[in-house]
Amino acid sequence: MISIITGIYNQKSMNELFYQTLVENTYHPFELIIVDNNSTDGSKEFFAQKDNVVLIENNGNYNYPYCQNIGLKKAKHELVCFFNNDILVSSNWDVKVMEILKKEKNIKVLSVATNDHVESKPAQKKIARKWKKIKYPIQTIFGNNKMALKLMAYLMYGEFQKFAEKRFSKWGYQLIEGYSGSAIISTKKFMESIELWDERIQAADYDLFNRVKKISLTDSSVSPIALALGIYFHHFQRLTYKTKFPPFKNQSIMMSLTEKWGKETDELRKDIVG
Structure with missing residues (x-):
C-alpha cells in the first residue's frame, strides 16, 4: 500500500533505528526501497536481510534526487514517501x-512537521535551539551509536510518541504552506506527471516546492506543498556533517538552485509560514 524510498550512505546505527521506528509506528503494510550509495559499514547487509526491503545498490555515491528517482521507478504502490534515513516517525x-x-x-504533495519546520518562526527557533544544545554535546561524548541517538531523542522530547500525540491533539489535521525536506509524501502518478525529481539539483526539496508552487499558480486543482502540523517526525539532521563523503558520481550535471531559479525563488516562497 505504501512505498517508502530512502537513499543511504553508511550510518548503520541510524539505519537500524530508522527501520525500527518504521516497523513499530506504520499501520499499513509498506515496502521500503533502500537506494544504497556503496555503503561500507554493513548498512546494505542489514537491509538485505529484511523481507519488506527492496535494496538497490549503486556503484558509488549519487545525489539525493537521483536516488529518489531510481527508487520511484521501482515503487509498487501509488502512495510514495521520500524519507531521509535519519528520522523517527510518529505512531500511525x-x-x-x-x-x-x-x-x-488538491494537495498533491504533503509534508509533516519536524524540528526543521513547525508552525511559526518563533516556535521553530525555540525547538532548534533546544536540539542544538542536546545534539552536539552527546555527539561529542558518545558519537552516533544507537544508544547516543536514543539518548538525544529522550533528552529532546521525553517519550517521543507522547510528544507527537500531544502535538496531534493540539494541531490535528491543520495545514499550512511549507515542507520539511526530510519527509515528502506524494503519489507516483503526480511525480511522474511532473517528470520526477530534477537530478541536477541537490537541494531537491527546495526545487520541488518551487515547481509545485509554480504549477499551483495556473492550475487550481493543485495546491502548494502543505505541511501537516499535527503529524510530527524527529529529524536528527546532518549526523555525519564532518564526514567527507565520496564525490557524487553525477556531479558533472549538477547546478545550484540559484542557477535554475534566480530571483524567482523568493517570489515562489514568500507565503511559506514558519
Missing part, C-alpha cells in the same frame, strides 16, 4: 496522512 503517521490526502484532493 500513515493513517493520518491518508486521511488528509483523501479529504484535500
Whole structure:
C-alpha cells in the first residue's frame, strides 16, 4: 500500500533505528526501497536481510534526487514517501496522512512537521535551539551509536510518541504552506506527471516546492506543498556533517538552485509560514 524510498550512505546505527521506528509506528503494510550509495559499514547487509526491503545498490555515491528517482521507478504502490534515513516517525503517521490526502484532493504533495519546520518562526527557533544544545554535546561524548541517538531523542522530547500525540491533539489535521525536506509524501502518478525529481539539483526539496508552487499558480486543482502540523517526525539532521563523503558520481550535471531559479525563488516562497 505504501512505498517508502530512502537513499543511504553508511550510518548503520541510524539505519537500524530508522527501520525500527518504521516497523513499530506504520499501520499499513509498506515496502521500503533502500537506494544504497556503496555503503561500507554493513548498512546494505542489514537491509538485505529484511523481507519488506527492496535494496538497490549503486556503484558509488549519487545525489539525493537521483536516488529518489531510481527508487520511484521501482515503487509498487501509488502512495510514495521520500524519507531521509535519519528520522523517527510518529505512531500511525500513515493513517493520518491518508486521511488528509483523501479529504484535500488538491494537495498533491504533503509534508509533516519536524524540528526543521513547525508552525511559526518563533516556535521553530525555540525547538532548534533546544536540539542544538542536546545534539552536539552527546555527539561529542558518545558519537552516533544507537544508544547516543536514543539518548538525544529522550533528552529532546521525553517519550517521543507522547510528544507527537500531544502535538496531534493540539494541531490535528491543520495545514499550512511549507515542507520539511526530510519527509515528502506524494503519489507516483503526480511525480511522474511532473517528470520526477530534477537530478541536477541537490537541494531537491527546495526545487520541488518551487515547481509545485509554480504549477499551483495556473492550475487550481493543485495546491502548494502543505505541511501537516499535527503529524510530527524527529529529524536528527546532518549526523555525519564532518564526514567527507565520496564525490557524487553525477556531479558533472549538477547546478545550484540559484542557477535554475534566480530571483524567482523568493517570489515562489514568500507565503511559506514558519
